[in-house]
Each structure stands twice: as structure tokens, then as C-alpha cells.
Amino acid sequence: MSVAEAITAPRPRSFLEALAPGGKRAFFVLVIIAVCLLFAFPVLWLVLTSLRPGYAVYYVHRGTDFTIENFFEVLSQEIVVKAIFNSFVISTLATVLSLGITVTSGYMLSRFRGPIPSTWFGLIYVFRCVPYVSWVLPLYFVTQSVGIFDTYWGLLLPHVAVHICFFSWIMKGFFDGIDPSMEYAAMIDGCSRWGAFWRVALPAAVPGMTALAILCWLYTWNEFLFALILTAQNTPILTVVMAQFVHELGMEWHLMSATAVIALGPALIVTIFGQKYVIRGLKV
Amino acid sequence: MAEVILSKVRKSYGKVLAVKDFSLDIADQEFVVLVGPSGCGKSTTLRMIAGLEEITSGTISIGNRVVNDLQPKDRDIAMVFQNYALYQHMTVYDNLAFGLRNRGTPESEIAEAIKHAAKVLSIEALLDRRPRQLSGGQQQRVALGRCIVRNPKVFLFDEPLSNLDAQLRAQMRLELKELRQRVPTTSIFVTHDQVEAMTLGDRIVVMKDGLVQQVGTPLELYRRPINQFVASFIGSPSMNFFEMRVSGEGDKITLKGDGLSLSLPPARFPGLARNGSDKVTVGVRPQHLRLGRAENDDQVGFSGTLMVTEQLGDEQLLAIRIGGNDVRVAGVDPELALATGSTIEVATQMDNLHIFDGTSGSALR
Numbered sequence: 196m197s198v199a200e201a202i203t204a205p206r207p208r209s210f211l212e213a214l215a216p217g218g219k220r221a222f223f224v225l226v227i228i229a230v231c232l233l234f235a236f237p238v239l240w241l242v243l244t245s246l247r248p249g250y251a252v253y254y255v256h257r258g259t260d261f262t263i264e265n266f267f268e269v270l271s272q273e274i275v276v277k278a279i280f281n282s283f284v285i286s287t288l289a290t291v292l293s294l295g296i297t298v299t300s301g302y303m304l305s306r307f308r309g310p311i312p313s314t315w316f317g318l319i320y321v322f323r324c325v326p327y328v329s330w331v332l333p334l335y336f337v338t339q340s341v342g343i344f345d346t347y348w349g350l351l352l353p354h355v356a357v358h359i360c361f362f363s364w365i366m367k368g369f370f371d372g373i374d375p376s377m378e379y380a381a382m383i384d385g386c387s388r389w390g391a392f393w394r395v396a397l398p399a400a401v402p403g404m405t406a407l408a409i410l411c412w413l414y415t416w417n418e419f420l421f422a423l424i425l426t427a428q429n430t431p432i433l434t435v436v437m438a439q440f441v442h443e444l445g446m447e448w449h450l451m452s453a454t455a456v457i458a459l460g461p462a463l464i465v466t467i468f469g470q471k472y473v474i475r476g477l478k479v
Numbered sequence: 480m481a482e483v484i485l486s487k488v489r490k491s492y493g494k495v496l497a498v499k500d501f502s503l504d505i506a507d508q509e510f511v512v513l514v515g516p517s518g519c520g521k522s523t524t525l526r527m528i529a530g531l532e533e534i535t536s537g538t539i540s541i542g543n544r545v546v547n548d549l550q551p552k553d554r555d556i557a558m559v560f561q562n563y564a565l566y567q568h569m570t571v572y573d574n575l576a577f578g579l580r581n582r583g584t585p586e587s588e589i590a591e592a593i594k595h596a597a598k599v600l601s602i603e604a605l606l607d608r609r610p611r612q613l614s615g616g617q618q619q620r621v622a623l624g625r626c627i628v629r630n631p632k633v634f635l636f637d638e639p640l641s642n643l644d645a646q647l648r649a650q651m652r653l654e655l656k657e658l659r660q661r662v663p664t665t666s667i668f669v670t671h672d673q674v675e676a677m678t679l680g681d682r683i684v685v686m687k688d689g690l691v692q693q694v695g696t697p698l699e700l701y702r703r704p705i706n707q708f709v710a711s712f713i714g715s716p717s718m719n720f721f722e723m724r725v726s727g728e729g730d731k732i733t734l735k736g737d738g739l740s741l742s743l744p745p746a747r748f749p750g751l752a753r754n755g756s757d758k759v760t761v762g763v764r765p766q767h768l769r770l771g772r773a774e775n776d777d778q779v780g781f782s783g784t785l786m787v788t789e790q791l792g793d794e795q796l797l798a799i800r801i802g803g804n805d806v807r808v809a810g811v812d813p814e815l816a817l818a819t820g821s822t823i824e825v826a827t828q829m830d831n832l833h834i835f836d837g838t839s840g841s842a843l844r
Contacts, residue, residue, distance in 0.1 A: 376564035379531050382551045383558050384625070385581025398568040 238459075245452035252448045265453035274431050275454060281347075282433040283461070286415040289351055293358035293411050298404060300359060301366025302392060306375060322360040330357075331424045338425055345427040353425065354415050362407050369403030370396065402472055409469035413462055433458050481542040481632035481665045482507050483528065488537035490523050490689075497523045499689045500537070510659060510666045512680030514673060514712070520689040521669045522637055528667060529635050530554050542632050552581070557626035558635040562642055563618040565610035571621050572606040578629045589628075596627040599661060616647045620654075627662055636668040640675060652678055673713050677701070685709045707840035710762050710833055716796065718762045719806045722837065725757045734761060738802020739781040743829065750843030751834045758837025765796070765809035767831035772824050780826035785819050799823050 211219055244252055246261045269275045303312050334353050335344070343349035377399065378391040386394060397404075422432035437458065440451035483505040490498040498520040505511050513521040526532040528539055530551035539546050546554045557578070566574050572593060579589045597603045600620045610618055619639060626634055640648045652675060659666070670676055676683045677697040685692040685700065685708070693705040697713075704710035710718045723736035732751060734741040741761065745752035751759065773780035783801035788811075795811040808825055817823070834843045 374562055374564060376560040376562055377566060379529075379551070380558065380560060380564040380625070381566070381577070382531065383529060383554075383556060384578035384629075385552045387550070387552070395566055399566075401568075 241452050241455055241459075244448055245456045247449055249447065249449045265449045266457065269450050269454045269457070274436055275433075278431040278433040278436040279457065281430055282416055282458075285347060285350055285354070285432070286412050288347070289354040289358065289415045290408050290411040292351070292355045293362065294404060294408055296355070296359050297362045297366050297407060297411075298397070298400070300363040301368075302370050302396065304363060304367040305370035306378075319360050319363055323364075327357070328420065331420055334421070335424050344425065345429045347430060350421060350425050350430065350432070353421055354418070357421075358411050358414070362411065365407060365410075366400075366403060369400050369407075373399045405469060406472035409465055409472060412465060416458075416462055482540070483633055483665060483667065484538075484540040485524075485528070486538040486540075488524070488527060488539060489535045490520070490527060490532065491535045497689050498527070501691060503684060503691070503694065505665060505667065507665055508663045510668065510679060510681045512668045512670060512676040512683045513686060514670055514676040514683055515686035515692075516671060516712070518688075519686040521671075521684075521686050524686075525558075525635055525637055525667060525669045528633075529556055529558050555632045556635055557629045557631040557633075558637065559619075559622045559626055559639040561638040563610070563622045563639075565618055565621055565625075567610050569609070570606065571602065571608055571610070571613070571624075574610065574621060575606075575624050575628050578625065592628040592630075593624075596624040599627065599658065600624050615643050616651060619643065619651060623655075623658065627658075632665065634664050634666040636666065636670075638670055639668075640670070640672075648675075655679060674715060677713070683713075685712060687712075703842070703844075704833065705842055707760055707762065707835040707842075710835070710842075714764055714766075716765045716807045716809060718764050718833070719768075719804070720835075721761045721801075721804055723759055723761055725751070725754075725759055734759065736761070736802065737804060738783065739804075741779050741781075741832075743779075743832075747829060748832075748834060748843070754836060754843050756836055756838060759843065760835040760837055760840070762833035762835060763827055763831055765807040767827050768806070768808045768825045769827065770808070770811060770815075770823065771826055773826040777829055778826050779829055779832065780824060782822055782824040785817055785821050785823045787819065788817055797823065799825065 211222070214222060245265055246263065248260050248262050248264070251260050300315065304316055330353070338344040338349040338353075343352070373396060377395050378388075381391040381395040382388065417434065419434040419438070422435045423438070426432055426435065433454070437451055437454045440447040440454070483503075485501050485503045485505075488498060488501040489496070501520075501524055503511070513524060515521050523532060527534045528541075530546065530549060530553075534547060541554055541556065565571075566577060569577065575593045575596060576589045579592060584592075593606070594603075597606060600623055602617065602620050602624060605613060605617055605621065610621065613621065622639065640651050643651060656679065668675070668679055677700075680697060682694060682696055683700055684694050687708050693700060693709045695703075700709060700713045704713060707720065711720070721736045721739065723734040723739075723741070726733045726735065730744070731742045732745055732748065734743065743751065771780075781801055783799040783806060785797060786800050786805070787798040789796040789798075790813060792813060794809060795813050795815065795817075797808040797811055797817070799806045799808060806825070808823075811817075835841060836843055
């Protein structure tokens with residue numbers, strides 16, 4: 196190839212550059228649809244399975260029978276209803292208790308310096324470094340010895356402890372983003388230090404607290420490991436009950452899926468309404 | 480009456496001394512400006528007066544009452560912050576009412592006070608809005624209004640104009656001066672901007688490294704700076720300095736520096752004559768230099784190479800290199816065409832020279 200040819204020869208173009216303007220757009224749309232399907236497929240399959248009779252679960256080609264009987268069947272089981280109730284109560288209580296402690300803890304970490312905040316920060320850091328799963332066995336023995344195994348408290352307190360460790364940092368981040376001058380102004384305007392926190396900093400942190408509340412609630416609602424180890428017959432929890440549809444006589448996928456779809460409901464509602472806040476919370 | 484008296488106030492953070500023995504008497508209705516570079520301790524001093532920072536030692540009195548151990552809310556002060564510090568979740572009206580409500584003022588009186596303050600600051604139309612719906616200037620007015628409605632003994636301002644753009648800052652400076660005439664309350668204003676300090680203050684306190692350098696009226700500070708730091712900090716463009724060596728020749732004191740030499744009569748510079756040091760720094764303000772040669776014995780002149788000209792419309796600023804010194808000249812005729820690289824002669828009255836000790840930086844008078 197001569198020099199002139201080398202100069203005039205078109206540069207090799209990338210795949211995206213080679214596409215026509217419309218084609219590039221279509222390509223991106225297809226990619227986005229593919230990614231969405233990838234994430235949505237398990238959920239769609241779950242919903243589909245929950246609507247299929249037991250005999251048709253394994254093979255798509257076994258007719259087009261659909262039924263909502265599965266939902267009636269799981270809801271007719273006392274343990275499922277009790278588990279939904281327990282999960283709801285524990286999620287809500289864990290959220291309220293965690294929020295109360297996490298907000299003050301996050302505020303302290305954000306605004307104060309000294310040995311107490313430093314020690315607290317160090318403790319949280321250490322707890323966060325320990326793998327989640329390694330807490331379960333010690334917690335099992337502790338709840339047994341204290342006599343709160345398989346009770347609300349036995350599950351609630353570990354959850355609150357975990358939330359405090361995980362979410363104090365998030366809350367600190369939120370308070371870091373709030374100008375402390377507002378609190379100083381409030382203190383000059385007649386508030387005590389506590390009053391400035393309560394009346395000025397806290398209202399300003401409502402978006403953060405909402406995000407935190409949603410994350411706390413969803414976390415507890417979906418949690419499986421603690422629920423499996425720290426509860427038994429007296430305090431059935433939805434995630435554990437769901438797993439118990441796999442038993443020695445076989446796997447009742449249709450019932451498990453129906454229970455999972457029921458469990459999805461509240462989580463979906465919370466997520467849809469709190470999406471904006473959750474994203475903000477995750478960004479911190 | 481609300482005098483503010485600071486007596487040997489000291490603040491240390493561990494081993495770091497942020498404010499060293501700050502003493503100042505501020506008269507009732509006086510407007511005092513604390514000015515200095517970042518980290519000089521001016522904001523810390525203000526926060527100690529507000530009660531937001533504990534003092535390590537010393538005494539602070541407001542209106543004949545020692546307030547060292549009083550909470551900020553009990554000191555009867557109001558403060559405007561750099562970033563306004565408005566309560567974002569409240570309307571402007573509630574922001575203004577917050578302090579009065581905390582003190583149990585009846586709603587009718589609150590409404591009256593807010594109406595008055597809103598009128599003074601022209602924010603009547605903004606009362607139902609939230610802070611985030613306001614511009615920077617409007618937020619600043621609301622922050623001022625929050626102070627006015629309280630009718631406190633002392634106003635504290637912590638760099639309140641720093642977040643505004645240059646045009647708005649100039650406008651707010653004027654508004655603050657007007658406001659002061661209408662609401663003559665003792666005020667302490669912190670800024671790093673010497674223009675704000677000069678234009679607003681009855682007296683200015685120049686600080687550096689936690690120490691008060693000089694206290695005086697704007698003109699005193701401009702005309703008779705106590706040391707080289709004050710001379711360089713006050714005035715814009717900053718004062719020109721030349722490091723020079725002293726030698727006595729006959730009845731004159733001769734100063735020799737890099738690229739220039741001055742011959743001064745000892746009678747006009749007694750401080751220089753008394754000073755034993757052979758090293759001094761000579762300062763002259765850019766505004767006090769004019770183009771041309773020295774015309775009589777009262778003037779001194781020197782020449783240098785023109786490096787840069789800056790056209791400001793009503794004047795030109797010149798940068799001249801004299802030996803190793805870059806010298807600024809202000810107030811040059813804007814129509815005058817000057818070629819960079821050419822030799823320029825400048826002169827000034829001898830009275831405009833400031834002589835500082837070469838080691839300590841103290842003014843030699």
C-alpha cells in the first residue's frame with residue numbers, strides 16, 4: 196500500500212460507530228430490554244409458577260392451566276398467616292427501634308468529637324468487619340441462655356443490633372450533609388443542644404430517615420439466616436416458612452411461589468413509594 | 480446599653496493556641512470588624528462571644544454581665560452565618576418567628592415584629608416561601624431579619640457576604656450600612672475581605688495567627704499601619720514593599736535595595752534614625768505612586784521596566800519590575816498608551832513611605 200493509499204484509507208471503525216444513528220439507538224434499547232429481562236425473568240417466573248397447578252410446575256408444555264388456588268391454599272395454613280403477621284410486626288418494630296438509636300448514633304458520629312464518639316465509631320467498624328454469618332451461632336447461644344430464643348425479642352434485638360452497625364454510617368452521612376450552622380442558629384434562637392437536634396436537625400434529616408426506615412424494614416422482612424437459626428415453632432417467620440415448602444415428601448414449588456408472591460407485595464409497595472428516598476440513601 | 484468587653488480571652492485546642500489573649504472593649508452601638516486571613520482566629524473569637532465555643536481562659540462580658548458560662552440562648556445575641564443557616568423545613572415567616580416563639584412572645588407581637596422587619600428588609604412578599612425558593616441575596620435578608628425581630632443586645636456576623644457574587648456583595652454592603660442606621664445595635668462582623676472591613680467598620684481589628692495585630696479606625700489602619708502585615712492586608716491593591724539596607728551618609732540616611740536607592744532626611748523619619756537594625760522594609764501604596772520623576776526634595780523617585788498593564792476603565796494598573804521587586808502602580812490615566820518592556824519612572828511624596836523593621840516588621844515612626 197502506497198503512502199497516499201494509507202492516508203486516504205478509512206480508519207477501522209468500532210461496532211457502535213459502524214451502526215447508523217437509528218441503529219445505534221435500537222441497539223441500546225435492545226441491550227436495556229435484555230438487561231431488564233435478565234433481572235425481571237426470575238420474578239416473572241416466580242409469578243408464573245405461583246399461578247400454575249402443582250403438576251404443571253416443572254413442564255411449561257403441560258397445558259396452559261392457571262389457577263389462584265395456590266394462594267388460597269397457603270393462606271388457609273395457619274402457620275403462613277402467623278408468619279406474615281410475625282414478619283410484619285418484627286420488621287416494623289425493628290425499624291422503629293433501630294431508627295430511634297441509629298438517628299442519634301449517626302448524629303453523634305457526625306457532630307461530636309472525643310473519646311465516646313471515637314470508641315463508638317471503632318466498635319461499629321469492628322462489628323461491620325465481622326462476617327454477618329459468624330454472628331449467628333453466638334447469637335443462638337446467647338438467646339438460648341437469656342431465655343428469649345424463639346420469641347419476638349430473640350429476633351428483634353439481633354436485628355436492631357445489626358441495623359445500628361450498618362445504618363449508623365448511612366445516617367452519619369446524611370447528617371454530614373446538613374449544615375450544622377442551622378443548629379447553631381437554633382441554639383442562639385433559644386434552643387438547647389438537644390432542642391436544636393430535635394427541632395432543626397431532625398426535620399432536615401427526614402429524607403434520610405425515610406430512606407433508612409425503608410431499608411431497615413425491607414432488610415428485616417427479607418432476612419432469612421437469623422430467622423432460621425433464632426426461631427422455631429413459636430415464632431414462625433415468612434422467609435423460613437417459605438423455605439419449608441421443600442420437605443422430605445418433595446418440593447411444593449407452586450405453594451412456595453405463591454407465598455413468595457404474597458411476601459413480595461408489601462416489599463413492592465414500600466419500594467415503589469420510597470424509591471426516591473432509597474436511592475438517595477444508597478448513594479450516601 | 481450593650482457594651483461587649485473581651486478580657487484576655489484565650490482559646491486552645493489541645494496544644495494549638497487558636498486565640499491568644501484577645502482583649503477589646505466594644506462600645507454600645509459600635510460596629511467592629513474582625514479581619515484577617517483564614518485561620519487567624521477571627522471566627523473562633525466570634526463563636527466564643529456567641530457561646531458556640533467554650534473559652535479556655537479570660538472573660539467575656541455583654542452588657543455588664545459576664546457570659547462565660549451562659550448558653551448561647553441566654554446571651555441575648557443574634558448571629559448571621561456565612562451560609563445563612565435558615566431552617567429549611569420552615570417558611571420565611573416561621574424562620575423569623577422561631578426565636579420569638581422560643582421565648583414565649585405572644586403571636587400578635589411576633590406578627591408585628593415580623594411585619595416591621597420584613598418592611599425594613601423588603602421581604603414582605605417572601606414570607607410564605609421556603610428558604611430553598613429564595614436567591615442568595617434574599618436568603619441573606621431573611622437571615623438579617625431573623626436577627627432584627629429578636630431585638631438583641633448584640634449582632635454577630637460571621638462572613639455573611641462571602642457566599643454572594645461580587646455585585647450582590649457590594650449591594651448588600653450598602654444595605655447593611657443603611658440597616659445599621661435604622662437599627663443601631665452593637666455589632667461584631669467577621670470577614671477576610673478588607674474592603675468589607677474598611678467600608679463597614681467603625682473600628683477594625685486585624686488578626687493574624689490568633690493575635691490581634693492592630694485595632695483602629697479604617698483610616699488609622701490605612702494611614703498608620705502598625706506593622707508590615709497590617710500594611711499589606713489593608714488596602715487594595717496591596718502595598719509595595721522593598722527590602723533595603725541602611726547606611727548613613729552625612730546628614731542623610733541612605734537605603735539601598737535591589738535596583739533602587741533612597742536618600743532620606745533623619746528628621747522626617749525619626750523611627751528609622753533611632754532603629755539600630757541595618758535591614759528595613761520600605762512600603763508604598765500603589766495609589767501613592769505617580770508616573771514621572773521626583774520634582775523636589777519632598778519626593779522620591781525610581782524607575783523600572785513595565786511588565787503588565789491592566790485596564791480597569793477608569794484607571795490603569797501597572798506592574799513594574801524594579802530590580803527583583805514587582806511594583807504595582809494604581810490610578811494611571813486609562814487613555815495613556817504604555818508599551819510593555821519600556822522604562823517607566825515613578826515618584827511619590829516622602830510622607831507616603833512606610834518604613835518597617837526588616838526583622839520584626841514593626842513600623843518605624
